[in-house]
Amino acid sequence: MNELRIALIGLGAVGRAWARLVTERAERMQRLYGTRLVVTGVFTARHGAAIDPRGLDLSEVLRAYEAGNLTDLSVHPAPADGGTFVDTCPADVLVELSVLNPQTGQPALDYVRRALRRGLHVVTANKGPIALAYRELRDLARTQNRWLLFESSVMDGIPIFSMVRWGLPAAEIRGFYGILNSTTNLVLTLMEQGASMEEAIRQAQAMGIAEADPSHDIDGWDAAVKVCILANVWMDADLKPTDVDRTGIRSVSPADLRAALDRGHRMKLVCRAQRRPDGTLQASVRPEEVPLYDPLAQTKETEAFLCIESDSIAPLALVERARATPVHTAYGVLADVLQIARLPNPIR
Numbered sequence: 001m002n003e004l005r006i007a008l009i010g011l012g013a014v015g016r017a018w019a020r021l022v023t024e025r026a027e028r029m030q031r032l033y034g035t036r037l038v039v040t041g042v043f044t045a046r047h048g049a050a051i052d053p054r055g056l057d058l059s060e061v062l063r064a065y066e067a068g069n070l071t072d073l074s075v076h077p078a079p080a081d082g083g084t085f086v087d088t089c090p091a092d093v094l095v096e097l098s099v100l101n102p103q104t105g106q107p108a109l110d111y112v113r114r115a116l117r118r119g120l121h122v123v124t125a126n127k128g129p130i131a132l133a134y135r136e137l138r139d140l141a142r143t144q145n146r147w148l149l150f151e152s153s154v155m156d157g158i159p160i161f162s163m164v165r166w167g168l169p170a171a172e173i174r175g176f177y178g179i180l181n182s183t184t185n186l187v188l189t190l191m192e193q194g195a196s197m198e199e200a201i202r203q204a205q206a207m208g209i210a211e212a213d214p215s216h217d218i219d220g221w222d223a224a225v226k227v228c229i230l231a232n233v234w235m236d237a238d239l240k241p242t243d244v245d246r247t248g249i250r251s252v253s254p255a256d257l258r259a260a261l262d263r264g265h266r267m268k269l270v271c272r273a274q275r276r277p278d279g280t281l282q283a284s285v286r287p288e289e290v291p292l293y294d295p296l297a298q299t300k301e302t303e304a305f306l307c308i309e310s311d312s313i314a315p316l317a318l319v320e321r322a323r324a325t326p327v328h329t330a331y332g333v334l335a336d337v338l339q340i341a342r343l344p345n346p347i348r
């Protein structure tokens with residue numbers, strides 16, 4: 001039996017869904033892959049932390065989290081901060097599921113750095129470290145001969161990164177385009193149905209999709225962060241979100257949407273990255289009118305769409321057809337962990 005010890009940071013919506021998946025799929029993972037996942041430590045911001053080198057019972061962890069404090073489950077004094085937790089938890093893999101800070105990537109960026117320096121593999125769903133420091137982290141992972149995997153950081157666990165890694169060997173990714181932000185896509189869909197932008201945002205908030213402060217989505221920042229991740233990972237770019245030519249949907253009006261429809265088009269917030277003939281990279285996020293027959297135009301509500309262009313196969317498009325949930329995100333994290341269990345030596 002191949003045993004993988006895991007230090008888990010974050011027991012929010014994704015962390016708890018991940019803990020439940022690990023419990024539900026334990027038998028299947030053992031039977032199919034001979035793999036047993038042992039969570040040796042959990043760290044949170046307001047619910048304490050617990051370390052047990054023999055493995056924590058995840059049902060007890062979830063119960064203790066709901067009750068407000070994990071500390072009683074710890075056989076060692078619980079670490080005072082996340083950095084100490086990363087440095088001391090007996091583990092092979094850090095699963096990093098803490099909060100996103102799109103400006104600094106912190107504290108996740110430091111957790112990921114420390115884990116790689118310590119010689120742990122890292123799996124994260126957090127966009128911050130990958131968008132802001134991918135090159136540094138990738139090189140660190142290479143030096144340490146460890147995996148850095150982040151399948152759920154874009155498109156919620158749909159296996160885009162593993163598809164390119166394993167399915168397009170020695171291919172050059174020349175560009176991609178798509179719709180990668182569900183809040184703005186929903187807002188545009190609702191506005192097309194007659195809502196004002198304010199009403200559409202309120203509706204998206206009531207559905208639990210838009211944040212209380214929706215500006216990160218509405219102004220195109222979330223989409224720009226995702227463009228950075230894809231361009232940096234697939235096209236060896238070194239973009240920061242501020243490098244992306246970015247226009248959000250704030251100035252789009254219902255009248256603009258109706259006028260586009262009259263022309264046989266639909267307005268969408270489209271993400272693009274393209275290698276120019278001179279080798280430089282053009283990356284943008286902006287509202288575009290796309291013909292109604294285009295799959296971009298048919299990507300509605302909270303759906304997502306991504307088309308990848310390479311020098312090896314015809315353009316390949318993927319559609320996320322339903323609203324993603326934290327369980328989907330958690331599944332992508334689990335898939336990354338299982339990849340490490342099955343192939344502990346990274347192949348580049």
Ligand SMILES: NC(=O)c1ccc[n+]([C@@H]2O[C@H](COP(=O)([O-])OP(=O)(O)OC[C@H]3O[C@@H](n4cnc5c(N)ncnc54)[C@H](OP(=O)(O)O)[C@@H]3O)[C@@H](O)[C@H]2O)c1
Nearest residue numbers: 010011012013014044045046047097098099100125126326
């Ligand atoms: N939700 C999704 O469907 C989704 C989709 C794609 C990617 N992601 C990414 O996945 C990550 C987790 O998302 P989520 O929805 O589970 O977030 P969440 O519900 O807000 O949970 C965040 C977790 O991180 C902990 N935390 C907060 N600050 C921390 C710190 N300084 N150090 C260590 N832990 C800290 C929190 O502790 P407490 O519980 O004690 O507050 C909580 O357990 C985020 O990076 C998010 O962007 C989420």
